[in-house]
Amino acid sequence: MPSFNGAVLSIAYAKNVVYVGGDFTAAIVNGKPVARGRLAAMDARTGALLPWAPVADGRVKALVVSGSSAYLAGDFTTVGGQKRDSLARVDLADGALHSTFKHAVSGRPMAAFAAHGRLYVGGTITAVDGQPRTRLAAFSLSSGKLDAGWRPTADDQVETIAAGGGRIYVGGKFHKINGLPGYDRLAALDPAGAAVVAGFKPRPPVITYALAVTGDAVFSAHGGQGGRVSRYTPDGALKWSATFDGDAQAVTVLGDSVYAGGHFDRACSTARTGSQGACVDGSDNRIKLAALSAADGHLLDWTADANGVEGVLALAGSAKLGKVGMGGAFTTVEGRQQKRFAQFSA
Structure with a gap:
């Protein structure tokens, strides 16, 4: 796989291709830079860098593949040399910019997910096209238009969005959703009308950075005094939680395993942490990446140590290919140089 000269912040698999977005301006292939403007695509089977190369002039924080298009969200003002305010749609075949997805956004989009015919977006958004929105918005995947009916509100920023089981799950720093208290940091919404799903009220005690949803589970990655990865049932009950000595910032599920990434160095033996999140009751080394049993959360033997502060x-993950991709700010993996993106066979 190529390396990159800046952080990889978002990954999406489609068929045999893995797409990435981030802060980079070049991919590194056989030691040589190849220009890539914060977006790139690779053959997930061979690792070859593909010619797909739309150019964004600022950070791509979220990249979502749906149908024949990739939807982008981030801090950019142009894509392909044309004005796009924080949101854009490009073709998967040739990277061409679509005209049907052009909006004026107040605030920063930080997360996106495609489901139910819509692109759901979250962040610090306050308005889209002059229409008030409170940190959440949705757009039609077919027409690109702002959805007039999906208008939930959150009282603080949204860091992550996922869908499953006929719900839209949102996580972040917030304490209220739609003005309702008690939905701290993680909530479920109706995908059409945006009503809060009252039966899902897990209330994690720390910020939610990432979500992965399966048919019968919601997996979440959290920061705090030490980080954690948790599994909740669809009715909001905590099934298990695994603790680390630093923030868990990413999570994905493939088969029977849950993969967690962050800037931790150790997986704690218990939930107790001390100063700066240090494990109190023993630990196992897991540097920036760990694998857990989806069933009960026990730590698996697999290790793939990375480096860096942010990690x-x-x-x-791609179930079809049996691959897990990881992105971030690391420069080595398993003791070998591999900058900011790596892929593993599950």
């Missing part, structure tokens, strides 16, 4: 910032 792993994005994870994605």
